[in-house]
Amino acid sequence: MSTSASTCRSTHRAVADTLDVIGGKWKLVILSALLERTYRFKELGREIGISPRILSKELQELEQHQLITRTVCNTRPITVEYAATAYCRTLQTVIGALSEWGMTHHQTIVGKPRSGTTASPV
Amino acid sequence: MSTSASTCRSTHRAVADTLDVIGGKWKLVILSALLERTYRFKELGREIGISPRILSKELQELEQHQLITRTVCNTRPITVEYAATAYCRTLQTVIGALSEWGMTHHQTIVGKPRSGTTASPV
DNA sequence: GTAACCGGTATCCTTTAGATAACCGATAAC
DNA sequence: GTTATCGGTTATCTAAAGGATACCGGTTAC
Structure with a gap:
């Protein structure tokens, strides 16, 4: 495998490496x-629309990769705060580029502004 | 859906939109x-290590999104050239950020440099 | 008591991704 | 003829991703 052109670490190899960590439908979101x-846990789940099972799994993986921290707060009903780490902030360029592309080319993607919810101004 | 905090098109929504187009294991690669x-078709397949079935499917989707072009060349054994479009180049920021992150954080990602294949997942 | 919220699991299920390999018609080299 | 390459398609299979929902123990509010 990878016999040809493997001497130089080509771009698409680095991209594949990155996607091993932050690939999938939810990680970058x-x-x-x-x-x-x-x-907080359910707060995040509501915000991005993800089932608790998946969210729990994704958060664990992200924590293992030291991209987020999990902090149990000593509140009355115990709450758990998730936060981005400094290491995560090295991904800000990536995420910034992704979101900007998504915004700029929203029309091209969806065909028109977010259907149904016409209440969302561009 | 998106009752709360949907007035401002938050970053993670744009990210999700983008991932709808270029998400998955292979598109960005x-x-x-x-x-x-x-x-060319099989040349690309060999380069990135993908089966022809998946490659065919991915290329079709990318072509539908006008991110690549498919050109049949009039050579003796017919060859097909795939190329990035101008629209695709608007993604260069994204891909550049991804690849750079992959290179910079290769040790953190894989656990150690690619050589040796002592791939020990954390 | 009931009900609602918290973080998170458990269970079940569908869909997709992806691998493998055979195979097509055409062409070209031998 | 055989063999190989070209760009794909087809079929079959498995593994993984993701979704839906109920539920847990705990607390708080009523």
Whole structure:
């Protein structure tokens, strides 16, 4: 495998490496949310629309990769705060580029402004 | 859906939109390869290590999104050239950020440099 | 008491991704 | 003829991703 052109670490190899960590449907969405502010578990789940099972799994993986921190707060009903780490902030360029592309080319993607919810101004 | 905090198009929504187009294991890898140079079908398949079935499907989707072009060349054994479009180049920021992150944080990602294949997942 | 919220699991299920390999018609080299 | 390459398609299979929902123990409010 990878016999040809493997001497130079080509771009698409590095991209594949990155996607091993932050690939999938949710990782980057979660990280971008947590880069905006901290979230509690169900609060985050509601915000991005993800089932608790998946969210729990994704958060664990992200924590293992030291991209987020999990903090149990000593409140009356115990709450848990998830926050982006400094290491996560090295991904801000990536996420910034992704979100900007999504905004700029929203029309091209969806065909028109977010259907149904016409209440969302561009 | 999106009752709360939907007035401002938050970052993670734009990220999710983008991932709808270029999400998945292969799309960005393919695009980054095609942004380096053009490829023929099996040549590309060999380069990134993907089965022809998946490659065919991914290329079709990318072509539908006008991110790549498919050109049949009039050579003796017919060859097909795939190339990145101008629209695809608007993704260069994204892919550049991804690949750079992958290179910079390669040790953190894989656990150690690619050589030796002592891939021990954390 | 009931009800609602908290973080998170457990269970079940569907969908997709992806691998493998055979195979097509065409062409070209031998 | 055989063999190989070209760009794909087809079929079959498995593994993984993701979704839906109920539920847990705990606390708080009523």
